[in-house]
Amino acid sequence: LKAKKIVILGGGYGGLVTSRKLGKLLREGEAEVTLINKHDYHYIATQLHKTGAGTATDDKITIHIPNLIQTDKIRFKKGVIDSVDFNSQQVHLENGEKVSYDYLLLSLGFEVDTFGIPGVKENAFKIRSFRSTKAIYYHLLHQFEAYKEDRDPSRLTFVVAGAGFTGIEMIGELAEAIPGMCKIYNIPVSETRIINVEASGSVLPGFDQKAIDYTSNYVKKYGIELMTSTKILECTDTAIKLDNGTTLPSRTLIWSGGVRGNTLLEKLGLPIEKSRVKVDRHLRVQGMKNVFCIGDAARFMKNETEALPPTAQVAIQQAELCAPNIIAALRGESLREFQYSHKGTVASIGNTAAVGNVFGFKINGLFAAFMKQVIEARYLFVLGGPTLVIRQFSKLAKPYL
Ligand code: NAD
CATH class of the missing domain: 3.50.50.100 (FAD/NAD(P)-binding domain)
Structure with missing residues (x-):
């Protein structure tokens, strides 16, 4: 046969x-x-925000596909x-x-999905693939470098669109990464702004109130400005127009408004x-x-x-x-x-906090961050067995500090 x-x-x-x-x-x-x-690599999509902020090494996010499949049985074609x-x-x-x-x-x-919002497709950064998030990281470094020359505040105003799971994970990661970048470029953290713009009335729309409150308070503690009930209407390479009549001078819009x-x-x-x-x-x-x-x-x-x-x-x-x-x-x-x-969902907020629910229990904080690691480890196990779990978890997390 x-x-x-x-x-x-x-x-x-x-x-x-x-x-x-x-x-x-x-x-x-x-x-x-x-x-x-x-590509001949698989990227860990659930960790892409870390590539964007530079808080994980490239080899932690990407894995060579032939290493993941039984090449004697499965043919790989790029x-x-x-x-x-x-x-x-x-x-x-x-x-x-x-x-x-x-x-x-x-x-x-x-x-x-950019919903046809003018300028978003052309000017905003997307959390879509390894390459698209790597572009965010290099762009951020470039803004710090250029700021040293022109002191233009729009360079250090970082805006994340959407406070769904992707947006929250991204701002959590930026909150951890930006101070590190400030240190490298010798710029006070107070000269930077991280802003989250969300069209709905709260972060994590559709989630329970406890998770919403925890997340809002946590990110505010890190100096992140939350603009809820605010819609992004347009974006150029130097400004973001909002539906409340204001325009944010910013050269960085990270779009996590939907898929x-x-x-x-x-x-x-x-x-x-x-x-x-x-x-x-x-x-x-x-x-x-x-x-x-x-x-x-x-x-x-x-x-x-x-x-x-x-x-x-x-x-x-x-x-x-x-x-x-x-x-x-x-x-x-x-x-x-x-x-x-459904086993649950957990969104990380940087490295040491997270929010979500697991097996029907609402969780947040350090324990949730731990559970997020457990979930990631489980995904790695399914992808590449125990060897991959050990290999990926033993890699250094912070490449630039
Ligand atoms: P989403 O659709 O869940 O969230 C997008 C957010 O952007 C919404 O809250 C929306 O109100 C807002 N938005 C849309 N247009 C806007 C505009 N013009 N201005 C301001 N805000 C605007 O998208 P997502 O966060 O990318 O998530 C997509 C899917 O991936 C979801 O099912 C999510 O659960 C899943 N996900 C899961 C995890 C995890 O399990 N850790 C992480 C990331 C994503």
Whole structure:
């Protein structure tokens, strides 16, 4: 019997965990698996804010993909996906190469949503990928350097848009990193401003009041200015216009105002709702038998009206079922339905504080920071076993001090 071809697009949590699991479950010669990703490294998406603030080393955030997969069983191909021909079952890469599949997994992740706000796409920094966050770090250093020359306060006014989990994690990290940068450039911390602008009435909208109060008080203690009930209307390279009539002179807007599914998926003509691909209970693209979609790119309905959120936890759990379901499909066996089990969510606020809930318990402070580390360790374990946990946790956290 000819080996079936399984092709996985995207090396985030979803794609990698599925690849690893397929490597374990497939019988000898049963299928050829190819994982295609834009870069030959996987980045720890849940830690990207640390790259932005320079509070984690590059090798702590990125891992060489061939080190994470059983290369004797899974083929890794570095390439950018241009399109997919679902009729001839071929993936077209930007370099003109065509890759045939019998079973396809779309695990292409998220994109930052800027909602068409003028200037944000062009001028704001995004917490999207290793490269986009690394650009934030170098930009921050450059602002300190330039400030020494021109003393323009807009250089040291750092604005984070949105106080969802991404925004809060980013300002927490900046609060820790900025004093270190001030020390290096011999500039008083009092000459810097970190501002968070949030359209809703509070930080962490939708969270419980205790978490909101804890987070607001904690970040204010660090001198962060919270501007809630304030919307960003426009952004240039030197100023940010707010809906309260003021304009903040700032050269740094870090946009964490929201996320959407990968735009490539729309180009492919798949069934899309709210920018994500509609999937059935078995994680297959609605109406397709041999195309699966998981993670931030997929819209899996939790109930009649609500979809599962775009989180690492969901992507990993889906990957753990997606691998056996792909195998069941190729063996002609029945597929299992995906059941999400929510373990909790924790957002870090710098290195020593966090907020969230775990197994239904509301937590904050040092204990929450510890739990956040436990969650990160669990993700690393799923990605690369105990060796990866030990390797990543033994790396130095602060590269520039
Ligand atoms: P989000 O949609 O949760 O938050 C975006 C925030 O930006 C909202 O509060 C919104 O009111 C605000 N906003 C939007 N437009 C604005 C504007 N023009 N001006 C001012 N504020 C504006 O997005 P996110 O924080 O990136 O989170 C996305 C998903 O990722 C969520 O499901 C989240 O739970 C998840 N996530 C989880 C973690 C974690 O578990 N530690 C970390 C990061 C993200």
